[in-house]
Structure formats: structure tokens, C-alpha cells
Amino acid sequence: MVDGILIGLGVLCVAYFIVIVVYAGIGTSFAFIWLFFAALLLFLVYGRWYYSRNMDRIPRWVPVSVVTTCVAGVVALAVLCVLVFLGAASSDKKNLDYVIVLGARVKEHTVSNSLKKRLDKAIEYAEENPDTILVLSGGRGPGEDVSEAEVMRQYLEYNGVRPEQLLIEDRSVSTVENIAYSKVVIEEHRNRDKKELVPLTRRTTSVPYAIAPDKPLEIGVLTSNFHIYRARLTAEKWGIENVYGISADSDPVLFIHLCVRECASIVKDRLMGNM
Structure with a gap:
């Protein structure tokens, strides 16, 4: 038996x-x-x-x-x-401040099936949450003529996403670098916005007032469904406190294989201290 x-x-x-x-x-x-x-x-x-x-x-x-x-x-x-x-199986959280869209391999300026599913999900999220900034994350890997982030930008803008809703991170070549470099891009964007704020005129009233603390930053990580768990833990490891997964569909035929491969990546990243 x-x-x-x-x-x-x-x-x-x-x-x-x-x-x-x-x-x-x-x-x-x-x-x-x-x-x-x-x-x-x-x-x-x-x-x-x-x-x-x-x-x-x-x-x-x-x-x-x-x-x-x-x-x-x-x-x-x-x-x-x-x-x-x-x-x-995680559900999407609405109205996040930023969403990091993880890249995938491109070839001859075209998106792969996996990347297309992520970008289509990003388009859907951007339409439903117009105030959310998308951080397109992906560098230029071996055999790629252009960075993944640039191809992602072209695809999203062609499909109606506003350019001002997009930020580019084009140095990363792994999930860890996706998160680390995207965090830097977000921090630079926030610092630039703060510098552009018009300072309040000096108050003449003697009435006391309180300054409310900044709203906690909420960041999403948009990637293939099988990749959400590792991406979230990696983001938390890199100091992103309020992080949420946004799940894009993956190939149903390869789903089991991708999950098993992801388990091996989780073990590797855990041993290397990346998550």
C-alpha cells in the first residue's frame, strides 16, 4: 500500500x-x-x-x-x-500611500505573461485609488536591453495611468533590492514633497493649538500571488512597518511549481537574513 x-x-x-x-x-x-x-x-x-x-x-x-x-x-x-x-489569498487594502510594483523579466521591450498580470493589477488599483503613488521597481538584468521599470512605465502610461502617479526604481535585480531601493525612492519623494510645502504664516492669535502627528505611512507590495508572503516579510525586515500585500494572478498551470520554488526562496532568504 x-x-x-x-x-x-x-x-x-x-x-x-x-x-x-x-x-x-x-x-x-x-x-x-x-x-x-x-x-x-x-x-x-x-x-x-x-x-x-x-x-x-x-x-x-x-x-x-x-x-x-x-x-x-x-x-x-x-x-x-x-x-x-x-x-x-490576501485582500487588497484601499487608498495606500504608495504601492511598490515588483518587476519581472522583460525581453525585447515586451512584458512577460507574469509581468503583464502584475501591471494589469496595478492599472486596476491605480484606477480605483487615484491618490496612490506606484513605485515601479526593476532594474536591467542579463539579456535585457532596458530596465524592467522603464518597460513597466511605458505599459502603464499607454494604458492610461497618469505619469505623475508613477515613480521609477531601476537599480534592483532581486526581491530584496526591489524593497530596499524602493524604500529609498519613497523617502526621497516624501522629502521632496515636504520641501515644496508652503510654510504657514506666523499666527498672531494667542490661542494655543496642537500639531497633529503625521499619519502613519501605508505601503503596499504588488506582486504575483505566490510571491506575496516573502515580499511582505522582506519589506518588514527593511523597516516598512505598515505593509500590505496586493496579489496579482499567476499562471494556473505553473502555480504549484511556483509555490514550491517560492518555498525554496523563502528558506534561502531566511538563512541569509533577508527576511
Whole structure:
């Protein structure tokens, strides 16, 4: 029974790998993880068979260690996937001060399917919240002739978003840099606005008055649904206190693969102290 389940899961992993390759191409990032999962499942089947015939020669701690490690890995992956799913299900908060729109790969001045979904969501949000400033974040990566932020700006302006509603951050090449550099752009924009304010004339009345504190800054991070959880934690790590996720749709065929890949990125960023 157990062997049948493991073999069935292994077959599903191989089948999903084939779907990914046919649908998105052999160069799809992290696609070979599914072949690794399939090989691991088949190894467990072989290990059970081998242990059942050599129980007298193999110490008990060996199978216990293998099973414990596998169970711990499955539990950790499940917990991370739940967190990713919860991030993907987050609802949009209205009237934010700024929304950081995370870029994605562009090629020959055209947006990828993933980036198009993010930008279409940004257009929708900008129309519903005209006072929100969008920070377009994305530098020029390998093989790109122009920065992602510039392509994003052209797409948004072509689709009716006002230029004065857009800020550009075109140095970043990773999620961490997206957040860090966008925070700098926001701070520079706020400081510039403060300098442009006309100072109040000196009061002649003796009536006391109180100065209200500034409203807490509220910032959104707009990205693909599977990416929301990591983007929010990264923003909090970089000192953005009131941060909200704005979820754009992702490819339904690749969604499971993207979530698994995102789990690996979460672990990496956590170990590196980025979130």
C-alpha cells in the first residue's frame, strides 16, 4: 500500500515535470526539482524493499533517521506552502500611500505573461485609488536591453495611468533590492514633497493649538500571488512597518511549481537574513 502511494506520487512528479517543460520550456527555473522528488520517492520504495530483506544487517537507527528526515521535510514544505497560499489569498487594502510594483523579466521591450498580470493589477488599483503613488521597481538584468521599470512605465502610461502617479526604481535585480531601493525612492519623494510645502504664516492669535502627528505611512507590495508572503516579510525586515500585500494572478498551470520554488526562496532568504 505504502509502496503504491510512493510510486504513484513519483509518477505524478514526472508527469508534472513533462507538463512544465512542454508548457513553459526546458529552461523553466527550478523545473528539475520534480525529477528530484520522483527519484527520492523511488529511492524510498527501493529502501523499504532492501531493508525488509536485510533487517538483520542494517541498524535500526538508519531507517528511523531516513523516515524522520523525510517527515520533517514534508511538514516543513507543507507549512511553507500554507504560508504562501495565505499570502496569495490576501485582500487588497484601499487608498495606500504608495504601492511598490515588483518587476519581472522583460525581453525585447515586451512584458512577460507574469509581468503583464502584475501591471494589469496595478492599472486596476491605480484606477480605483487615484491618490496612490506606484513605485515601479526593476532594474536591467542579463539579456535585457532596458530596465524592467522603464518597460513597466511605458505599459502603464499607454494604458492610461497618469505619469505623475508613477515613480521609477531601476537599480534592483532581486526581491530584496526591489524593497530596499524602493524604500529609498519613497523617502526621497516624501522629502521632496515636504520641501515644496508652503510654510504657514506666523499666527498672531494667542490661542494655543496642537500639531497633529503625521499619519502613519501605508505601503503596499504588488506582486504575483505566490510571491506575496516573502515580499511582505522582506519589506518588514527593511523597516516598512505598515505593509500590505496586493496579489496579482499567476499562471494556473505553473502555480504549484511556483509555490514550491517560492518555498525554496523563502528558506534561502531566511538563512541569509533577508527576511
